[in-house]
Amino acid sequence: MARELTPPAIAADYARARRRGRLESLALVAPLLVFIIVTFAAPIAAMLTRSFYTPEFADIMPRTEEALSAWQPGALPSDAVVEAVSADLIAANEAKTIGRAASRFNFEFPGGRTLLTQTARALGGEPARTLADLVALDPRWGAPATWAAMALVAKRVTGIHYLAALDLRLDDAYAIVPEREQNQIYITLFLRTLWVAGLVTFLCLALGYPVAFVLAHLPIKMSNLLMILVLLPFWTSLLVRTTSWIVLLQSQGVINDLLVGTGFIANDQRLAMIYNATGTITAMTHILLPFMVLPLYSVMRTIPSSYARAARSMGASPMTTFLRVYAPLTLPGVGAGGLLVFILALGYYITPALVGGQSGQLISNIIAFHMQSSLNWGLAAALGAILLGGVLGLYLVYARVFGVERMRFA
Amino acid sequence: MPDAAMAGERPGGTGSAVRFEAVSKSFDGTSLVVRDVTLSVARGEFLTFLGPSGSGKTTSLMMLAGFEAPTRGEIYLNDQPVTAMPPHKRGLGFVFQNYALFPHMSVAENLAFPLEVRKVDRASIKAKVDRALAMVSLQGFEERRPAQLSGGQQQRVAVARALVFEPSIVLMDEPLGALDKRLREQLQLELRRIHRELGVTMIYVTHDQSEAMTLSDRIAVFNQGRIEQLADPASLYANPQTLFVASFIGENNAHEGRVMGREGEHVRVALDAGGTFLARAAAPLAPDTRVSLSVRPERLTPGEGPNTIRGRIEERIFLGDHARLVVAGPAGDRWVARVDPRVHGGADEGAEASFAFSPDDAQALAHS
Structure with missing residues (x-):
């Protein structure tokens, strides 16, 4: 049976074949896609949502939310507002949810926890009628700042976590002002994280480039053998590696003992190489080195020796040959390795937590602190969102500069 | 410089x-x-x-x-x-x-x-x-x-x-x-x-x-x-000086044999497959030296002469500017000849034919 070969018939056949091809590839990817969405994308999205959506307080105290929805800072509440708040407090006390609302309030208003719980208990079953009734229970109810803070906490959608993450806050008049100096830690941490990640990336490049060069120019058998040394860190547990750095670097550790034993330093001058930024940088460089060496190696392997030879034959010295011919050809590997190491270093958590001490803590450690200890998930989420946004922004700049399509990851 | x-x-x-x-x-x-x-x-x-x-x-x-x-x-x-x-x-x-x-x-x-x-x-x-x-x-x-x-x-x-x-x-x-x-x-x-x-x-x-x-x-x-x-x-x-050169450059008929002796400018070579031929020697060759006789295919011409091969045309391939003939000698030795297809158009597969080459076109090359 002869099918017509008219242009519309060909186009239809072609479209059908294309559709089938797309469906097939979708079916192949589907399991992983579902897995990632369920276990990775959805939790992250939920977490990031918390950075601007905080319904806990409003859920527990709905009348307060409504009464304070159009709050003017500096004002004191009308009797209707006082009645709504005290009714909510009584209801929450009975439902035993007052603790959660009080904790939330406490983040924005130091001492707010006891203010709410004690007031709720003191009210008994009888809502306050006037502001004076509340002030009689606790004088802080008479301050406009208390009410301004509560109006902020009662909002479901809020930007205060982002302000806090950038060392800013709203003052009593809802103007954006810098955080009190003793509380300014996040900008410093962000900058330190950037600096450490940049330094670790640079160190990995400086240490990894010559290694990759040597490996790429050895016979393949030999280089595969030596590659084991580079990959060894991958095959041992992160904890074991980090702990072995502790063994090496601590003040009673191998290196200090050696230096003291050989008389290079006195016993009371033992070097502080761990539990500070030095320890973090040392251990992170070691752990992240393979991520730099592997892309570099794979790029260098594909550069034929004839390029360098051609340059030499044309009169270029070894140095010129390296700078003008070899190094530019390895840029895709430098770009990929640098990107991998830098982004991994930005979010590094366990190593700084173990060997960082005070000065070696990074932004991920404070995020973990807010997740696990202070339970200020909104702030943790805002810090995480800023980190994520920063990484994406850097990636875009990087892709512009290096050209992501030219990068070779392995 | x-x-x-x-x-x-x-x-x-x-x-x-x-x-x-x-x-x-x-x-x-x-x-x-x-x-x-x-x-x-x-x-x-x-x-x-x-x-x-x-x-x-x-x-x-x-x-x-x-x-x-x-x-x-x-x-x-x-x-x-x-x-x-x-x-x-x-x-x-x-x-x-x-x-x-x-x-x-x-x-x-x-x-x-x-x-x-x-x-x-x-x-x-x-x-x-x-x-x-x-x-x-x-x-x-x-x-x-x-x-x-x-x-x-x-x-x-x-x-x-x-x-x-x-x-x-x-x-x-x-x-x-x-x-x-x-x-x-x-x-x-x-x-x-x-x-x-x-x-x-x-x-x-x-x-x-x-x-x-x-x-x-x-x-x-x-x-x-x-x-x-x-x-x-x-x-x-x-004038290839060695067997390797003779075989590496251009097509070549090479047959093993030994030197019988000098005859004027040339040496006479007895091939293992039978027959004796006159050839030039690139270097002086003592009698009984193992040699290869080397002749270019285009040097074989139909007819008889001082060096003559008689045999049956086993294969004839027309290649446009020339025809390539494979001639099988009586002892199974094979010679390749390259001839003008118009002049020698009648040489058909299976026909008996004789080819000759000049002693100056043959080289006796010692085995190293």
């Missing part, structure tokens, strides 16, 4: 451009890749290193360029020993098998590279790059990347890049190996023209004997690290 002028007159002087003296190379300390090679290349000459892969021809070229050091012996450039001289000081043009065009640079940048490292000023660079591109007919391709060029164009750029800084000696390592036959033949002619125009000394490596024939003033035939014979194409073809 003075560079030859691009405009063309051959550099004067009597000394050789390149000289190998007893050069040997071993990569592993046990086996020799190049054995005791001695040769001399005149200024302006086109010399080809011809041989199968692994014969040491490329290694010899790499030693000349300075990418490998001789294990023993010395190489001279313009009568200066260069073993201790790094490649970038030798001032040689080099065209690589895979072209080795820098992929991150445009055509113009590739060509400017050897000039920039020589600190040539900007205006002269532009003029020289333009001239080199014109020489290989690639004007207008300055801003292209190598990846945007066809194989033949890349090859032309590689040649232009090796010539743009006006070296007096240019080395080429199988530069046409990756191209298809038509393009290869076309570029062979271009290389010939460029060599004539510039008068540079060219040393060319190939395993393709017809390429070597087309291009070369002289050919050095490499085998197992040695130069088997170094001669101009015509005498290499007509």
Whole structure:
């Protein structure tokens, strides 16, 4: 049976074949896609949502939310507002949810926890009628700042976590002002994280480039053998590696003992190489080195020796040959390795937590602190969102500069 | 070292451009890749290193360029020993098998590279790059990347890049190996023209004997690290000195036998398959020496003579400009003859026929 070969018939056949091809590839990817969405994308999205959506307080105290929805800072509440708040407090006390609302309030208003719980208990079953009734229970109810803070906490959608993450806050008049100096830690941490990640990336490049060069120019058998040394860190547990750095670097550790034993330093001058930024940088460089060496190696392997030879034959010295011919050809590997190491270093958590001490803590450690200890998930989420946004922004700049399509990851 | 002028007159002087003296190379300390090679290349000459892969021809070229050091012996450039001289000081043009065009640079940048490292000023660079591109007919391709060029164009750029800084000696390592036959033949002619125009000394490596024939003033035939014979194409073809040369260059009838004795200018050879033939001897041969009798197929002509083969035509293939006949002798020995298809059109498969060749066209080559 002869099918017509008219242009519309060909186009239809072609479209059908294309559709089938797309469906097939979708079916192949589907399991992983579902897995990632369920276990990775959805939790992250939920977490990031918390950075601007905080319904806990409003859920527990709905009348307060409504009464304070159009709050003017500096004002004191009308009797209707006082009645709504005290009714909510009584209801929450009975439902035993007052603790959660009080904790939330406490983040924005130091001492707010006891203010709410004690007031709720003191009210008994009888809502306050006037502001004076509340002030009689606790004088802080008479301050406009208390009410301004509560109006902020009662909002479901809020930007205060982002302000806090950038060392800013709203003052009593809802103007954006810098955080009190003793509380300014996040900008410093962000900058330190950037600096450490940049330094670790640079160190990995400086240490990894010559290694990759040597490996790429050895016979393949030999280089595969030596590659084991580079990959060894991958095959041992992160904890074991980090702990072995502790063994090496601590003040009673191998290196200090050696230096003291050989008389290079006195016993009371033992070097502080761990539990500070030095320890973090040392251990992170070691752990992240393979991520730099592997892309570099794979790029260098594909550069034929004839390029360098051609340059030499044309009169270029070894140095010129390296700078003008070899190094530019390895840029895709430098770009990929640098990107991998830098982004991994930005979010590094366990190593700084173990060997960082005070000065070696990074932004991920404070995020973990807010997740696990202070339970200020909104702030943790805002810090995480800023980190994520920063990484994406850097990636875009990087892709512009290096050209992501030219990068070779392995 | 003075560079030859691009405009063309051959550099004067009597000394050789390149000289190998007893050069040997071993990569592993046990086996020799190049054995005791001695040769001399005149200024302006086109010399080809011809041989199968692994014969040491490329290694010899790499030693000349300075990418490998001789294990023993010395190489001279313009009568200066260069073993201790790094490649970038030798001032040689080099065209690589895979072209080795820098992929991150445009055509113009590739060509400017050897000039920039020589600190040539900007205006002269532009003029020289333009001239080199014109020489290989690639004007207008300055801003292209190598990846945007066809194989033949890349090859032309590689040649232009090796010539743009006006070296007096240019080395080429199988530069046409990756191209298809038509393009290869076309570029062979271009290389010939460029060599004539510039008068540079060219040393060319190939395993393709017809390429070597087309291009070369002289050919050095490499085998197992040695130069088997170094001669101009015509005498290499007509007077191969060794069995290897005879079989490597052109088609060849080779039959084993032994020397019976001298007969005037010639020796008489008794073939193992039967029959005796007169042949020239490249070197004096004692009676009973094992030899191969070597005759080119086109030297067999129908008829009888001092050397006659009688047999049956086993195969006849028409190839346009000639016909290729396979003649089976009585003892099963096979001879290939190449004849004019119009004149000998009647020689059919299965017919009995006799062919003759002159003693001067046959060589008795001793087995080494």
